[in-house]
Amino acid sequence: MTLKQNLSQYFGYDTFKDGQEKIVNAALRGEDVLGIMPTGGGKSLCYQLPAIQMEGVTLVISPLISLMKDQVDALGEMGIPSTFLNSSLDDHTYEERMAGIRDNQYKLVYIAPERLSAYSFIELARQLNISMVAVDEAHCISQWGHDFRPHYQAIPNFIESLTPRPVVAAYTATATVKVTQEIKELLKLRDPVESIIGFDRPNLIYQVVKTGDKFTYVRDAIRKNYENASGIIYCATRKTVEGLAQKLNAQGFSAAAYHGGMGAEARQQNQHDFIHDKINIMVATNAFGMGINKPDVRFIIHYNMPQNMEAYYQEAGRGGRDGEISHCTILYSPADIVKQKRLIQMNQTSPEREKLLFENLQYLVDYCHTNECLRKKILEYFGETAIEDNCGNCGNCLDQSEMMDITLEAQKILSCIYRMNSRFGLNMVISVLRGSRNKKIMDMNLDQLSTYGLLKEHTLESLREIIMTLVAKGYVLVTADDFPVLKLTAASTKVLKGQEKVFHKKHLVEMKAVKSKSKV
Numbered sequence: 001m002t003l004k005q006n007l008s009q010y011f012g013y014d015t016f017k018d019g020q021e022k023i024v025n026a027a028l029r030g031e032d033v034l035g036i037m038p039t040g041g042g043k044s045l046c047y048q049l050p051a052i053q054m055e056g057v058t059l060v061i062s063p064l065i066s067l068m069k070d071q072v073d074a075l076g077e078m079g080i081p082s083t084f085l086n087s088s089l090d091d092h093t094y095e096e097r098m099a100g101i102r103d104n105q106y107k108l109v110y111i112a113p114e115r116l117s118a119y120s121f122i123e124l125a126r127q128l129n130i131s132m133v134a135v136d137e138a139h140c141i142s143q144w145g146h147d148f149r150p151h152y153q154a155i156p157n158f159i160e161s162l163t164p165r166p167v168v169a170a171y172t173a174t175a176t177v178k179v180t181q182e183i184k185e186l187l188k189l190r191d192p193v194e195s196i197i198g199f200d201r202p203n204l205i206y207q208v209v210k211t212g213d214k215f216t217y218v219r220d221a222i223r224k225n226y227e228n229a230s231g232i233i234y235c236a237t238r239k240t241v242e243g244l245a246q247k248l249n250a251q252g253f254s255a256a257a258y259h260g261g262m263g264a265e266a267r268q269q270n271q272h273d274f275i276h277d278k279i280n281i282m283v284a285t286n287a288f289g290m291g292i293n294k295p296d297v298r299f300i301i302h303y304n305m306p307q308n309m310e311a312y313y314q315e316a317g318r319g320g321r322d323g324e325i326s327h328c329t330i331l332y333s334p335a336d337i338v339k340q341k342r343l344i345q346m347n348q349t350s351p352e353r354e355k356l357l358f359e360n361l362q363y364l365v366d367y368c369h370t371n372e373c374l375r376k377k378i379l380e381y382f383g384e385t386a387i388e389d390n391c392g393n394c395g396n397c398l399d400q401s402e403m404m405d406i407t408l409e410a411q412k413i414l415s416c417i418y419r420m421n422s423r424f425g426l427n428m429v430i431s432v433l434r435g436s437r438n439k440k441i442m443d444m445n446l447d448q449l450s451t452y453g454l455l456k457e458h459t460l461e462s463l464r465e466i467i468m469t470l471v472a473k474g475y476v477l478v479t480a481d482d483f484p485v486l487k488l489t490a491a492s493t494k495v496l497k498g499q500e501k502v503f504h505k506k507h508l509v510e511m512k513a514v515k516s517k518s519k520v
């Protein structure tokens with residue numbers, strides 16, 4: 001049968017999605033491939049369709065155990081024999097499936113990467129006619145990626161142990177230039193045919209909101225704009241999820257919670273209710289969403305800042321799958337950065353990786369403070385150049401608020417960092433600028449600096465906002481350490497010498513002190 005016939009007979013589609021045909025054809029010609037496509041771009045078909053046409057079996061390596069069963073079930077529906085091996089199986093089932101694989105009963109076999117360290121599996125693999133090894137979520141092999149999985153490092157040796165060498169196909173939805181390069185090198189892809197599909201989602205309207213009262217913002221925004229619409233609110237912790245869901249329900253909204261600490265049954269129930277519109281709002285940790293394909297999610301609110309741009313892009317990307325407008329909002333608060341930093345430190349990874357995680361977090365912090373197009377900022381992260389400087393359709397492009405010249409403030413701040421010998425963090429710099437008399441300042445005689453009290457008319461919030469904006473613009477550097485300090489950059493000189501002017505939104509520069517913090 002021809003490719004098109006298989007496409008329609010097995011999958012029920014008349015046409016390929018962007019980038020699929022190129023990859024499918026290359027794999028069928030026996031070439032290695034690299035598919036970089038956003039979530040929902042249709043990666044699975046890129047290996048499932050050639051797998052059907054190729055002789056022998058295709059191994060699919062995937063870290064997402066929960067998705068394996070879904071995929072295998074779906075393939076079963078289409079009449080394509082497939083199975084999976086992972087740690088969720090009992091011994092008996094595992095042995096049965098191994099026997100089935102040995103008998104060449106399947107066209108596709110999904111495996112978790114840990115299997116590659118199991119001797120019995122490696123032995124079995126050597127005896128099989130493996131035509132293709134498809135590596136899903138290929139960025140997991142990269143130390144630079146946000147989701148490094150040590151077991152992925154076993155893949156190259158595994159492939160080398162197979163004769164003849166199968167086609168190697170790698171797929172990911174999250175790849176920066178650096179990660180893409182590493183995927184190619186580490187997986188030893190041979191001159192791969194690449195298909196890179198754009199990351200832009202024009203129907204998603206990104207925005208960043210700075211408010212001292214997140215709950216009121218959420219309540220009013222939903223009442224005003226999304227009545228009876230479906231939406232997801234992501235929170236950083238289980239406690240916030242529980243609290244917020246409860247509070248929303250108390251105010252008459254229809255919300256449910258989802259996080260890893262809940263029983264499997266309750267989670268499934270809530271997910272089901274959300275997908276079938278029995279509830280409108282899902283309040284969740286990042287445990288929610290993998291593999292969920294609800295088309296009409298109209299808003300995605302991040303109640304707390306996510307850890308990095310990849311995670312944000314994935315989570316925001318669950319909005320507007322139907323192509324209709326969806327709003328993606330980050331509710332920014334400085335306290336969230338502190339929280340995320342603590343989470344990174346608690347993870348106790350290698351110093352290099354910790355540095356990388358801090359840098360990734362900083363990119364998102366910069367995103368929250370830029371005055372440029374947010375869409376452009378997202379695309380830049382993924383190594384794509386935006387077509388236009390202003391998309392005209394994000395929080396910043398749509399923002400009409402008044403800008404003010406903050407060059408003088410910037411100069412005072414930069415001088416202060418310089419006078420403090422680039423040895424102090426954000427809070428100390430702010431304390432000096434505001435002329436604080438706290439003990440640390442007095443003990444270190446920082447009140448003797450010529451910049452002491454230079455910006456005492458500003459609130460703490462205002463100075464934090466201005467300094468973070470200077471960081472986002474590249475005039476100040478925050479070191480990626482356990483104790484980050486502020487430093488000057490090459491660009492700082494231009495501002496200090498008055499060669500470059502700095503502007504920022506007036507209402508943010510004039511930010512008032514936050515008095516009451518909302519409880520959730």
Ligand code: ADP
Binds near residue numbers: 014015
């Ligand atoms: P990814 O793994 O890239 O996130 P999936 O493989 O899950 O994406 O596919 C996303 C959606 O697109 C699925 O609902 C799938 O059925 C659909 N899809 C894939 N290929 C096509 C196609 N050629 N035509 C129409 N829909 C498709």
Ligand code: ZN
Binds near residue numbers: 374375394395397398
């Ligand atoms: Zn824009």
